[in-house]
Structure formats: structure tokens, C-alpha cells
Amino acid sequence: MLKMRRRHFTPSLPGLTRQSILLCKKMDARVTSAFTRVFDALLPAHDGSTTSAPNLCRRAFITALAAAAAWPRLARAQQGAKVARIGYLMTGSLASPEARAMVDAFRQGLRERGYVEGQSIVIEYRSADGRIERFPQLANELASLNLDLILAPNTPAARAVQRATHTIPIVVPAMGDPVEDGLVASLARPGGNITGLTFLGPELVTKRLGLLKQALPNVSRVAALWQPGAFGERTTRDMLQATEAAARSLAIELQLVEVRGVDEFDRAFFAITGNRADALIVFPSTLLFTERKHIADLATKHRLPSIAQAREFAELGGLMGYGASLADLQRRSATYVDKILKGATPADLPVEQPTKFEFVINLKTAKALGLTIAESFQLLADEVIE
Incomplete structure (x- = not known):
């Protein structure tokens, strides 16, 4: 029987990995073998009979074609799926343990x-270092990078990215009132390039x-620490009015103290103690949450x-x-990122609302302040830190 001389070759395609080259060699051998069977089938058998040649030829030829067609497809698959590139607009610095805890929660998600940072996904970080007035500049930077998606962790960041791009998908882990703040058309149908x-x-x-x-129960004068611009104008107004009404119903004198940057906390607490406040309530805001350790320390001091x-x-x-765990929201936002990277559009992904709110009491802090928290009140808590 005539035998073909088999010559193996190594493809020199750009971007092939060692695994890809090994696969190519295997596929080359299969294709060569299949075509050899075609030629063998066309030749007479040792007994001079050729009756089975047409059927053998047909089967061998189909095998060869299938192998040849599969070779480039398998070689491309071995080069790996596309690496996703996303942006992350941060309020605090990555050097801050408090900010890093939120980033780590997102990475966990x-x-x-199944994503591995630096392998299947690359994250471009931009930090405002506690100055939300830097959000527009940083948002424009991220929008210019041709990213697959941008994560904007809070309302001010989301509004900045929204102005920077109408095409790149935006995921927001912790929105205040996304409808009133103009981020989405509705919770069920966001309608634009933002969800979360x-x-x-x-x-x-x-x-x-x-x-x-x-x-x-004896508290009568409460300072309220808040950040202008943390939410849209209407959301902020409604929040302040509702809190003032609640304070009146509880016979509490409310003292509003604003903070716009990290360098204003000492001034704010000087005003709070000067007004002889009995206690402190911290309003929701990206800055005040990022600086929560600083605020807790000043309150204890x-x-x-x-x-x-x-x-x-x-x-x-x-x-x-008291409220939804923001670290958990960060972790869960990875679900939206995954869906969008797999082809979903933000306009069709409903905004998720929390169904569980956690109440935590720190008895170590109570002891440091010389306070006694009633056991009946402690029973209301989901967790008591002792």
C-alpha cells in the first residue's frame, strides 16, 4: 500500500499560547491522518479488490473535512475568552482600610x-481621595478608556459618570433614591445605561x-451630620424635612451640621459640642460612610x-x-457586572431593593461612654458587639 509521508508543522499565529501550539500539533496530526485514509481508500486492496473503496473514501473524506473545519475553531478557543476591562470610581483612597473593605467586598463577588482580577478581568481604579468634586474629572478619564463597564459605588459618583457617558454600562451598588435623583426611569425598567x-x-x-x-430616652438635643450634594436636591430636601418632623414628634431639638470634605470634621465637632448636643446622628452619604472610623473616633472622644x-x-x-449592609451591596453588585459582561443591558435589569436591614449595637462603645443600654432594647438588635 502506498503510504503518504506525514509532515508536521507548527503554526506561527500571533497570540498563541503553548497550549494552543500543542493543540495545533495534535489537530495537524488528525487532519494528516484523515487525508491519508482518503488516499489509502482510493488505492486497491492487497487482494486486488476495490469494491469497498467508495464507501471508505466517503467516510474518510468526511472525517478529514470535519477535522480541518474544527482545527481553527479549537485553536481560537485555546487563546482564551476576552479579558473584560471595567472601571471603578472610588470615593476614598485604596490606602484607606475603610475604602479597601468595600473594594474587597466587590472583588469577593x-x-x-468565576472572575480572577488580572486574568479574566482587569479593573481600572480612580480615587477621589474623599473629594467628590473630583468625580467629574475622574469619570471623564474612565469614559475615555473604552471600558466594558464602569462601577460607580454611590449616587454622586453615578451622576458624574452618567454625565461622562451615555453608552458605557454603569453599575451602582448603593443608590439613595435612583428615580428622584434622575439615575433611572423606574426601578423595574431603568431605561438607560445605569442599574444596580x-x-x-x-x-x-x-x-x-x-x-x-x-x-x-433622656436625649433632647441631637446633632445631625450631613453632606450637601450627597443626593439629588429633591431627595436631600425630603430627607431633611422628614427628619425635622420626626425630631419634633420625639421632642428632640435637631442641629444640622454640614460637612463637605475630610478637612471639616474638627470644625463640625467643635460646633456640635459647642451647642451641647446629647447625641449624634450621621446622615447617609458617601463621604460620611468612607470616613466612618474617623467619625466614630471623634464621637467617642x-x-x-x-x-x-x-x-x-x-x-x-x-x-x-441600622440599615442594609453596604459591604453586602458591593458584593452583590458583581451579579450585575457579570450579567452585563455576558450581554445583558442595564436598561432591562431592574434595580434591586434591600429586603433585610441590620441593627447592630456596640456595647464596648457604650461602656466607654458610660452608658447602660437596657437589655430589652438589646433584644431588638441583630448583633450586639461586646
Whole structure:
């Protein structure tokens, strides 16, 4: 029988990995073998009979064609799927443990969905270092990078990215009131290039004030730390008006103290203690959350019982925290990132609302402040830090 001389070759295609080259060699051998069978089938058998040649030829030829067609497809597959590139617009610095905790929660969510940073996904970080006035510049930088998606962790960041791009998908882990703030058309049908989760922060301020009064019945003068521009104008106005109304119903004198940057906290606490406040409520905001450890430390230093928007505040030394876990929202936002990278559009992904709110009391802080928290009140908490 005539035998073909088999010559193996190594493809010199750009971007092929060692695994790709090995696969190519295997496929080359299969294709060569299949075509050899075609030629063998066309030749007479040793007994001079050729009756089976047509059927053998047909089968061998089909095998050869299938192998030849599969070779480039398998070689391309071995080069690996496209590496996703996304942006992350941060309020604080990556050097800050508080900011890094939120980033780590998001990274955990990505890992749970099979992504490996630096391999299957690349993240471009941009940090405002606590100055939200830098968001527009940083948002424009990210929009110019031709990214697959941008993560904007909060409402001010989302509004900045929204102005920078109408085409790149935007995921927001912690929106206040996304409809009132103009980020989405509706929760069920966002309708644009933004989607994500809401933490219902502004709506829960009055609940926190009530918990503060319940824990400390003798409190009559409460300072409220807030950040102008944290939400849209209407959302902010509604939040302030609702809190003032709740304060009146609880016989509390409310003192509003604004903070616009990280360098204003000492001035703010000087004003709070000067007005002889009995306690402190921290309004929801990206700056105040990022600086939660700083605020908790100042509140303890000035002997002010405090309550803020999430368990993460109480974990770092605040007296109480009530609301949805913002670290959990960061982690869950990776679900939206995954869906969008797989082809979904933000316009069709409903905004998720929290269904669980956690109440955490820090008894170590209570002891440091010389406070006694009633056991009946402690029973209301999801967690008591002792």
C-alpha cells in the first residue's frame, strides 16, 4: 500500500499560547491522518479488490473535512475568552482600610462568579481621595478608556459618570433614591445605561432617630451630620424635612451640621459640642460612610452616643448602626457586572431593593461612654458587639 509521508508543522499565529501550539500539533496530526485514509481508500486492496473503496473514501473524506473545519475553531478557543476591562470610581483612597473593605467586598463577588482580577478581568481604579468634586474629572478619564463597564459605588459618583457617558454600562451598588435623583426611569425598567442596587438610606433616617431616642430616652438635643450634594436636591430636601418632623414628634431639638470634605470634621465637632448636643446622628452619604472610623473616633472622644446608616459604622466604634449592609451591596453588585459582561443591558435589569436591614449595637462603645443600654432594647438588635 502506498503510504503518504506525514509532515508536521507548527503554526506561527500571533497570540498563541503553548497550549494552543500543542493543540495545533495534535489537530495537524488528525487532519494528516484523515487525508491519508482518503488516499489509502482510493488505492486497491492487497487482494486486488476495490469494491469497498467508495464507501471508505466517503467516510474518510468526511472525517478529514470535519477535522480541518474544527482545527481553527479549537485553536481560537485555546487563546482564551476576552479579558473584560471595567472601571471603578472610588470615593476614598485604596490606602484607606475603610475604602479597601468595600473594594474587597466587590472583588469577593467577582470571585464568586468565576472572575480572577488580572486574568479574566482587569479593573481600572480612580480615587477621589474623599473629594467628590473630583468625580467629574475622574469619570471623564474612565469614559475615555473604552471600558466594558464602569462601577460607580454611590449616587454622586453615578451622576458624574452618567454625565461622562451615555453608552458605557454603569453599575451602582448603593443608590439613595435612583428615580428622584434622575439615575433611572423606574426601578423595574431603568431605561438607560445605569442599574444596580439601592440601600434606601434617606428613607431610614427617621427610623434611626427613633432608635436613638429609644436607646437613650433622656436625649433632647441631637446633632445631625450631613453632606450637601450627597443626593439629588429633591431627595436631600425630603430627607431633611422628614427628619425635622420626626425630631419634633420625639421632642428632640435637631442641629444640622454640614460637612463637605475630610478637612471639616474638627470644625463640625467643635460646633456640635459647642451647642451641647446629647447625641449624634450621621446622615447617609458617601463621604460620611468612607470616613466612618474617623467619625466614630471623634464621637467617642467628645462622648457623643451616635447612630449611622449601616452595621459597618458600629463595627468601627460607633454606638449603633441600622440599615442594609453596604459591604453586602458591593458584593452583590458583581451579579450585575457579570450579567452585563455576558450581554445583558442595564436598561432591562431592574434595580434591586434591600429586603433585610441590620441593627447592630456596640456595647464596648457604650461602656466607654458610660452608658447602660437596657437589655430589652438589646433584644431588638441583630448583633450586639461586646
